[in-house]
Amino acid sequence: MKQQYKSYDQTVEFLKQCVENYPSLISIESIGKTWEDRDIMLAKVTLNVENADLKPAMLFTGTIHAREWIGNELAVSFIDYLLKNYNTNPKILQTITKNTLYIVPCLNPDGFEYSRTHFSFWRKNRRDNGDGTFGVDLNRNFSVGYSKSSNTSSNVYSGPKPFSEPETTAMKNFVDKHDNITIALDYHSQGNVFFPAHKFNHEAEINGTDLNTLCANMNYEISKVTGRRYGIHRGKPPTKLISGSGREYYYSKDIIAAVVEVGTRNIPDFMQNMKESINENIPALLYALGEAQNYSKIAPKRVERFRIESYTSQEVTLKWEYECKKDIYFEIYRNRQNKEACNSSNLIAQTNETSFTDIELTSGTAYYYYIRAVDNITGVKSAFAPKTKIKTRLEADEFSKTLFPTPSNVGYVAQKLIETNRKHFGNNSLFIGINETKGASYGMMQFDLNKIPSNAIIKDVRISLYPLNRVNAKIEKYGEWSISFIDDKTIADITDYDQVIKSKIIQTIGQTIPSEQLTQGIWSHWDFNECEKTILQKLLKREKVIFRISGPTKLPDGRDSQMMMFDLGYGKFGGGLHYRPSIDIKYTIPSQEIVLQASSICTVSKDNIDYETLSCGFDKNNDKIYGLMCFDLSTLPDPDKTVITDCYIEIKNKNTTKSRQDIRYNVEFVDIENIDYDNIQNRDRIEFIGYEVSRADLQKNKSHKFLFDNFSRLELEQMHKKDKNATFLIKPTSAIIKDHIINWYANDEKHNVKLVVKYIHKRKFPLQSVEDVKISVENSKVKLTWKNPDDEDFRGTYVVRNRFHKPKNHLDGDKIYAGSDNYSYDDFGNPKITKYYGLFTYDDIPNYSEPTIIKHQGEE
Ligand SMILES: [Zn+2]
Numbered sequence: 001m002k003q004q005y006k007s008y009d010q011t012v013e014f015l016k017q018c019v020e021n022y023p024s025l026i027s028i029e030s031i032g033k034t035w036e037d038r039d040i041m042l043a044k045v046t047l048n049v050e051n052a053d054l055k056p057a058m059l060f061t062g063t064i065h066a067r068e069w070i071g072n073e074l075a076v077s078f079i080d081y082l083l084k085n086y087n088t089n090p091k092i093l094q095t096i097t098k099n100t101l102y103i104v105p106c107l108n109p110d111g112f113e114y115s116r117t118h119f120s121f122w123r124k125n126r127r128d129n130g131d132g133t134f135g136v137d138l139n140r141n142f143s144v145g146y147s148k149s150s151n152t153s154s155n156v157y158s159g160p161k162p163f164s165e166p167e168t169t170a171m172k173n174f175v176d177k178h179d180n181i182t183i184a185l186d187y188h189s190q191g192n193v194f195f196p197a198h199k200f201n202h203e204a205e206i207n208g209t210d211l212n213t214l215c216a217n218m219n220y221e222i223s224k225v226t227g228r229r230y231g232i233h234r235g236k237p238p239t240k241l242i243s244g245s246g247r248e249y250y251y252s253k254d255i256i257a258a259v260v261e262v263g264t265r266n267i268p269d270f271m272q273n274m275k276e277s278i279n280e281n282i283p284a285l286l287y288a289l290g291e292a293q294n295y296s297k298i299a300p301k302r303v304e305r306f307r308i309e310s311y312t313s314q315e316v317t318l319k320w321e322y323e324c325k326k327d328i329y330f331e332i333y334r335n336r337q338n339k340e341a342c343n344s345s346n347l348i349a350q351t352n353e354t355s356f357t358d359i360e361l362t363s364g365t366a367y368y369y370y371i372r373a374v375d376n377i378t379g380v381k382s383a384f385a386p387k388t389k390i391k392t393r394l395e396a397d398e399f400s401k402t403l404f405p406t407p408s409n410v411g412y413v414a415q416k417l418i419e420t421n422r423k424h425f426g427n428n429s430l431f432i433g434i435n436e437t438k439g440a441s442y443g444m445m446q447f448d449l450n451k452i453p454s455n456a457i458i459k460d461v462r463i464s465l466y467p468l469n470r471v472n473a474k475i476e477k478y479g480e481w482s483i484s485f486i487d488d489k490t491i492a493d494i495t496d497y498d499q500v501i502k503s504k505i506i507q508t509i510g511q512t513i514p515s516e517q518l519t520q521g522i523w524s525h526w527d528f529n530e531c532e533k534t535i536l537q538k539l540l541k542r543e544k545v546i547f548r549i550s551g552p553t554k555l556p557d558g559r560d561s562q563m564m565m566f567d568l569g570y571g572k573f574g575g576g577l578h579y580r581p582s583i584d585i586k587y588t589i590p591s592q593e594i595v596l597q598a599s600s601i602c603t604v605s606k607d608n609i610d611y612e613t614l615s616c617g618f619d620k621n622n623d624k625i626y627g628l629m630c631f632d633l634s635t636l637p638d639p640d641k642t643v644i645t646d647c648y649i650e651i652k653n654k655n656t657t658k659s660r661q662d663i664r665y666n667v668e669f670v671d672i673e674n675i676d677y678d679n680i681q682n683r684d685r686i687e688f689i690g691y692e693v694s695r696a697d698l699q700k701n702k703s704h705k706f707l708f709d710n711f712s713r714l715e716l717e718q719m720h721k722k723d724k725n726a727t728f729l730i731k732p733t734s735a736i737i738k739d740h741i742i743n744w745y746a747n748d749e750k751h752n753v754k755l756v757v758k759y760i761h762k763r764k765f766p767l768q769s770v771e772d773v774k775i776s777v778e779n780s781k782v783k784l785t786w787k788n789p790d791d792e793d794f795r796g797t798y799v800v801r802n803r804f805h806k807p808k809n810h811l812d813g814d815k816i817y818a819g820s821d822n823y824s825y826d827d828f829g830n831p832k833i834t835k836y837y838g839l840f841t842y843d844d845i846p847n848y849s850e851p852t853i854i855k856h857q858g859e860e
Contacts, residue, residue, distance in 0.1 A: 004270035005069055006076055007116060008038065008109045014076055015043055015105075022083045025049055025096070031104070032170025035127055038109040040170050045082055046100040047093070056296030057100035058289045059175065059184040059255070061246065064138050064167070066111025066122045067266045070277060071187040074262070075105030077278045078285050092286065099292040102174075102181065107167055108138055120267055123155050125165055133157075139186075140244040141168045144252045145200055147243035158244050171246060175253065182295035183214070183288055184250040184257040190474060191261035193231035193520055194218070197251035202828040203835070204803045204814060206302075208234075209370065209384040210256050213342050214291060218260075218284035220341035225280040226516060230260075231467070232339045233521025256295055264476045273477075294381040300328055300373045306385035308808040309355065313363035313393040319355045320371060320385065327377050332356055333370040339522045342370045342384070350374075363395045364460070364586050366811055390809040396643045397760055398459065399845055400586045401451055407570050409446040410581060413497040415439025422495040427571040429468055430581075432481060433551030435561035442501070443549035443566065444494040447583050450543045458537045460586040461528035463509065463547070466579040467520045468565040475515050479552025479562055482512040483526055485535055486546040494546060503548065507535055515552075518564055536585070545583075578815060591645045591758040598753040599632040599725065601746045606677055614651075614753065616665060616731050617741035626680050627730040627744060628672075631755045639721040640765060646758035647708040647716060649689060649728060652751045654743040656698045664733045665742065666692035667706040669715060672727055680729065687712045692733055698742065716757075726755070766847040767791050770839045773854045782826040782856055784816075786839055793843040796820045800838050801829060806853045807838035818842075834858035 006014065015028045027049045030039035044052040060078070062071020082101070086092045106112050110126035124135025129152040140147070140158035149158050163169045175181060196211035205211075215232045223229050242248075250257040263277045293299065301323065309319040322328065332349040333342040340346070349356050361367065368389050373382040394400060407426025414421060414431065416439035430443035463483060484505045491503040509526045518524075528536065539545045552562050565573070569580030603615040605625040616627040629649070636642060649667055657663065669686040672679055690706035697704065708716065719726045730744065745751030768789035776783050788794055797820075802813030816837070817824035829835075835858070838851035 002116065002267065005073060005116070005267075005274075008072075008106060008113050011072055011076055011105050012039070012041055015041060015079075018043070018079060018083055023049075025083055025086065026079065027052070031174050032166050034110045034166055035125065036110040038113075040104065040107065040109065040167060042102060042104045042174065043079060044100060044102055045079060045096065047086070047097045052100045052102075053178065053180060055098060055100045055180065056182050056292040056298070057102050057178065057180045058292040059181045059250070060101065060103040060187065060285070061107050061171070061184070062103075062105050062187045063112050064107040064186065064246065065188055066108050066115040066124065067120060068187075068189040069112070069115075069267055070189045070262045070274065072106045072112065073274060074187055074278050074281055074285075075103050078282055079103065079105075081282050082286075091290075095286060095290040099289050100180070101289055102178070104171070107171065111135065124157065125167055127159070127165060129157075136165050138165055138167050139242075139246060141165050142172070142244045142246050142249040144248040145243040145245075162244065168246070172249070175250060175255075179253075180296065181250075181253075181255055182292050184247070184255045185285070185288060186246055186257070186259045188259055188261050189263045189266050191231070191520070192228060192263065192475075192516075193233055193261045195247070195259040195261065196232065196234050197247045197257040198234050199251070200248075201830040201833070203830050203833050204386060206386065206804075207256060207383060209387045210295070211258060212339050213370065213384055214256055214288060215258055216339050216341045217291075217343055218288055220343060220345070221283040221287050222280045225283060226276060227514075228280060228516040229519045229522075231520035231522060264474045294372075295383055296380075298378065299380050300375045300382040302383045303330065303371050303373050303385040305805050306369075306371050306388055307805040308388055308390050308812060311390055311392060311809065313395050314361050315357055315359050316361060316367065316369070316390055316392065317355060317357045318369055318371075318388070322354060322373060325352060325354075327375060328352065328373050329376055330354075330356075331372050331374055331381070332358075334358060335368040335370075336366070337523065337525065338368060340368075361392050363392050363398060364400045366391045386804045388805075389811045389813075391811045394586070394845065394847075396764070397588045397591075397645050397762070398586055399456075399588065399762065400584065403447045403449070403451070403583045403585065404569070404580045405445045405447055409448075409494070410444070410568055410570075411495065412441050412443045413495060413500050414441040415497060418497055421497055425495055426568070429568050429571065429573045430465075430549065430566040431563050432549050432566065433479065433561075433563035434553055434555055435563045436555070438563070440553040441551070441563065444500060444546065445549070445581055446494055446544055446546045448544055449540050452540055452585060452587060453589055454540045454543075456537070456540055456587040456589055458533045458585060458587045460584075461533055461536055462584045463526040463528075463581070464584070465524045465549075465581050466567040466575070467518060467522070467524055468567050468573065468575075474561065475518055475564060476559065476562060477516050478556065480512040480514045481518060481549065481551045481564060482508050484508040484548050484550065485532075485539075486548050488539075488542060488544060488546050491546065500548065503546075505548070507532060509547075515562070524566075589760050591760050593756060593758050594636060596631045596633070596635065596755040596757065598629045598746070598755070600630045601753060602628050602675065604628060604675060604677055604680055609675060612746070614730070614744040614746040615741050616744075618732065618737055618739065620739045622738055624731060625741060628675060628680075629728045629730070629753050631726045631728075633716070633720040633726055634723070636720050636757060636759070637761065639717065641761055641763050642717070642720070642759050643762045643764060644713045644717055644757055644759050647713050648756050649706040650703060650754045650756060651706075651730070652703045652745045653698050654745055657695060657740060657742065659695065659737055659740060661737050662694065663737060663740070664692040664694045665698075665730055666690075666733060668729045668731070669712050670727050670729050672729075683729070686715050689728065763793055763843050763845055763847060766849040767794055767841045767843055769849045769852045770797055770841055771852070773837075773839060773852050775837070775854050775856055777831045778825070780831060782829055782831050783823065784826070784837060784839070784854070785823040786852070788820070788822050789841055794820070795842055795844050795846065797822075798840045798842060798848065799824050800840070801826060801835055802838065803833060803835040806836045807851060810838070810840040810842075810848050810851075813838070830858075831856070832859040834860055
């Protein structure tokens with residue numbers, strides 16, 4: 001299979017051939033010489049290549065690591081694709097008209113040839129270290145974060161000093177001289193993952209959204225070809241970050257930079273795997289090249305202070321600022337998940353205003369919003385403003401809970417580790433799949449459901465798992481992963497392998513995930529369908545639910561591992577508690593019913609009020625007669641903890657009329673202080689209740705229900721809260737007919753006028769916000785202290801950090817803490833950076849309070 005890959009010489013020959021065939025599109029140059037005197041070749045590809053350096057550019061580097069042959073192969077294929085198709089594919093033509101590609105197919109020619117001809121898995125260059133060892137890891141030899149090492153035989157030996165190597169020096173010199181470079185992609189293998197650059201601290205960065213979104217949009221193109229979804233992974237605490245890499249050097253020069261790890265092996269079967277990797281990456285590269293101009297000097301400025309202005313259970317209003325809006329409009333994107341594409345597939349608005357209201361959203365649901373400015377004349381777009389995230393409020397009758405398994409209830413069991421399986425629980429990441437040392441392995445998770453009422457009506461459920469770094473745990477293209485409900489009656493001990501494989505599966509949740517769609521660094525979610533919700537609802541009575549996560553259980557010949565790792569949140573490999581598996585459940589509860597009898601009724605006509613009857617119609621002079629019904633709401637439970645879910649008035653008519661005229665009667669919710677005819681005629685109408693009944697209805701049915709709409713229900717809650725009586729009026733609609741009266745049953749025992757109220761107990765209002773927030777720096781960490789409200793419903797305070805604006809929602813930034821303590825440290829934050837912290841109290845529903853905001857003044 002190695003014969004199918006291009007050698008260094010063949011690559012150089014190919015480039016020369018391209019220049020001969022397409023002289024106006026490509027030029028090549030040597031940007032340096034290696035220790036073994038090979039030229040480090042760089043090609044420039046663009047329309048009218050003599051102008052290459054005048055256009056915004058993307059830099060491609062490949063095979064900096066000798067054994068990672070994808071870089072060189074992909075470079076050759078991409079150049080070939082651009083040159084052969086530019087005059088038939090308008091997208092290519094447009095892209096290379098406005099952007100330049102700088103491409104170094106092989107940055108480590110000596111190592112590459114050594115890997116090709118002598119030692120397949122050689123990684124470094126071929127420097128003679130003078131002590132019998134050879135090679136420097138070029139991707140540790142750049143200056144940013146450079147870490148000196150003396151172990152020359154190490155595979156990651158960083159060299160005697162930064163830029164000690166001709167290859168890294170060549171790159172530095174070229175990049176330093178070309179400030180038109182706006183994007184840099186460094187191609188490696190393996191893992192099928194993007195590693196965007198970072199600044200060695202775990203804080204949001206102004207171009208963090210750009211980095212993730214560039215990768216997500218490339219991912220979108222990749223998945224169109226193969227269905228594969230690469231991971232997008234910036235490294236998270238406490239993961240050790242890579243020192244001295246090219247990516248961070250480019251990023252330090254304000255270039256949007258990422259490493260792309262392609263494939264599942266360094267030197268894979270060319271026909272089976274390498275071709276697939278190349279095919280899926282070419283459209284992604286074309287997309288990225290087209291983005292170069294959007295980060296260049298000709299791009300409009302980034303939108304400022306993109307933030308949430310207000311939100312409800314269904315709507316979110318966004319606001320932002322922009323200095324000069326001439327010839328500018330804004331594109332707004334919305335996603336349900338992090339690190340998803342922002343392109344025409346999720347563009348929800350184009351506007352030249354500086355605010356936008358998104359409507360018809362789902363309650364209690366997280367949304368991600370993105371924005372970029374677009375130059376209406378050139379079509380060039382701005383960088384993204386930092387994304388903003390929000391969870392909509394719950395509907396009036398809804399509750400939600402996020403449940404986590406306790407440490408002893410989450411772990412994996414492996415076929416060949418019978419003795420130690422129990423110790424994995426609460427300690428070791430979830431290894432799911434199969435490898436030679438562990439055998440088949442399954443993940444087990446048990447969630448206690450006792451915090452959810454056993455009669456709850458489940459509305460939405462989502463399971464979330466965080467797949468860990470897959471560079472070590474390679475996943476090839478076979479097998480699938482799934483989560484299933486296990487019948488808890490068929491298993492007594494979830495740490496026992498035999499019991500686990502014999503346990504009965506009730507149902508597998510949603511679709512299984514094929515290997516190529518498993519991603520690392522992006523949360524995996526499973527949303528329950530109706531049938532799965534019903535299963536969970538039944539399990540509420542058993543107060544627990546057990547899930548089994550399964551992967552492939554057989555290895556093909558010559559393969560040693562097909563194993564995915566999901567974070568447990570615990571143990572040394574875990575990313576911390578934020579990364580625990582979780583289950584989010586949104587639910588309501590059955591309502592109770594209370595029937596109120598009218599506390600008073602009366603019939604009001606022009607010159608009489610009769611407190612014994614309830615009638616309406618027209619008198620002899622064509623004047624309207626009104627029926628009034630009054631209800632005392634004081635018997636309803638505590639207004640602050642009562643949500644009316646349904647409500648209706650039921651009344652019954654005693655008589656009907658013979659008139660052929662179309663007479664109808666309706667019920668109004670009114671606000672009347674003193675009952676007299678004039679007041680009634682000039683009444684404040686709150687709302688009509690239900691629909692009018694006709695003469696025919698009165699004949700057909702004796703009993704009539706007038707249903708409250710949402711607004712009237714809320715008004716009734718208001719009346720209750722203000723300790724007022726609720727008054728309703730029944731009257732004919734405007735058709736006039738003389739001397740015509742309908743009598744309604746009033747105080748007859750069997751036929752009372754009734755107000756039927758269905759309600760649930762639920763705290764409706766958030767708690768007080770926290771007070772007395774103080775900020776200090778202790779041991780290089782920001783420390784926050786505060787005073788929690790003194791309230792029996794208090795459950796905790798949620799602390800979120802936002803570097804760019806004051807957080808309006810508890811999800812709007814990086815979560816620092818959630819719990820009942822009155823202090824927290826910002827463990828991974830950088831105290832030198834200025835930022836806002838928002839503190840939100842919450843109850844059991846949960847209702848979140850308005851934030852208390854405090855600004856931390858850093859050193860910038
Ligand atoms: Zn590499």
